[in-house]
Amino acid sequence: MSSIIYGSALISASVYSQGLAGNDGRGWDRRYGIFGTALREVGTLPIILSILLGLIGLSIVVTSIRKK
Numbered sequence: 532m533s534s535i536i537y538g539s540a541l542i543s544a545s546v547y548s549q550g551l552a553g554n555d556g557r558g559w560d561r562r563y564g565i566f567g568t569a570l571r572e573v574g575t576l577p578i579i580l581s582i583l584l585g586l587i588g589l590s591i592v593v594t595s596i597r598k599k
Contacts, residue, residue: 533588537581544569 548569551559559568570578 533584540577
Protein backbone atom coordinates (compact mmCIF):
# COMPACT_ATOMS: atom_id res chain seq x y z
CA MET A 532 0.00 0.00 0.00
CA SER A 533 2.81 2.37 0.82
CA SER A 534 4.43 2.16 -2.58
CA ILE A 535 1.11 2.49 -4.39
CA ILE A 536 0.17 5.66 -2.49
CA TYR A 537 3.67 7.11 -2.85
CA GLY A 538 3.81 6.35 -6.57
CA SER A 539 0.35 7.79 -7.15
CA ALA A 540 1.28 11.02 -5.40
CA LEU A 541 4.47 11.38 -7.45
CA ILE A 542 2.70 10.63 -10.72
CA SER A 543 -0.04 13.14 -9.89
CA ALA A 544 2.55 15.79 -9.07
CA SER A 545 4.47 15.15 -12.28
CA VAL A 546 1.34 15.47 -14.40
CA TYR A 547 0.33 18.64 -12.56
CA SER A 548 3.83 20.11 -12.93
CA GLN A 549 3.45 20.03 -16.70
CA GLY A 550 0.52 22.41 -16.33
CA LEU A 551 2.49 24.72 -14.03
CA ALA A 552 5.32 25.04 -16.53
CA GLY A 553 3.01 25.91 -19.42
CA ASN A 554 2.22 29.29 -20.90
CA ASP A 555 -1.33 29.46 -19.54
CA GLY A 556 -0.41 31.69 -16.61
CA ARG A 557 -0.38 29.24 -13.72
CA GLY A 558 2.69 30.08 -11.73
CA TRP A 559 4.99 28.15 -9.49
CA ASP A 560 6.96 29.10 -6.42
CA ARG A 561 10.68 29.70 -7.02
CA ARG A 562 11.61 28.39 -3.56
CA TYR A 563 10.33 24.89 -4.32
CA GLY A 564 10.71 24.68 -8.08
CA ILE A 565 8.11 23.39 -10.49
CA PHE A 566 7.94 19.83 -9.14
CA GLY A 567 8.08 20.92 -5.49
CA THR A 568 5.21 23.35 -6.04
CA ALA A 569 3.20 20.63 -7.75
CA LEU A 570 3.92 18.21 -4.91
CA ARG A 571 2.74 20.77 -2.36
CA GLU A 572 -0.42 21.41 -4.38
CA VAL A 573 -1.19 17.69 -4.66
CA GLY A 574 -0.79 17.46 -0.91
CA THR A 575 1.61 16.15 1.64
CA LEU A 576 -0.95 13.83 3.23
CA PRO A 577 -0.36 10.98 0.74
CA ILE A 578 3.40 11.24 1.27
CA ILE A 579 3.04 11.21 5.06
CA LEU A 580 0.57 8.32 4.88
CA SER A 581 2.90 6.28 2.68
CA ILE A 582 5.83 6.87 5.03
CA LEU A 583 3.75 5.76 8.01
CA LEU A 584 2.58 2.64 6.19
CA GLY A 585 6.15 1.88 5.17
CA LEU A 586 7.33 2.16 8.77
CA ILE A 587 4.49 -0.06 9.96
CA GLY A 588 5.37 -2.64 7.33
CA LEU A 589 9.03 -2.51 8.27
CA SER A 590 8.21 -3.01 11.94
CA ILE A 591 6.04 -6.02 11.08
CA VAL A 592 8.90 -7.56 9.11
CA VAL A 593 11.40 -6.90 11.92
CA THR A 594 9.13 -8.40 14.58
CA SER A 595 8.46 -11.48 12.47
CA ILE A 596 12.21 -12.01 11.94
CA ARG A 597 12.88 -11.64 15.68
CA LYS A 598 10.23 -14.23 16.56
CA LYS A 599 11.97 -16.88 14.45
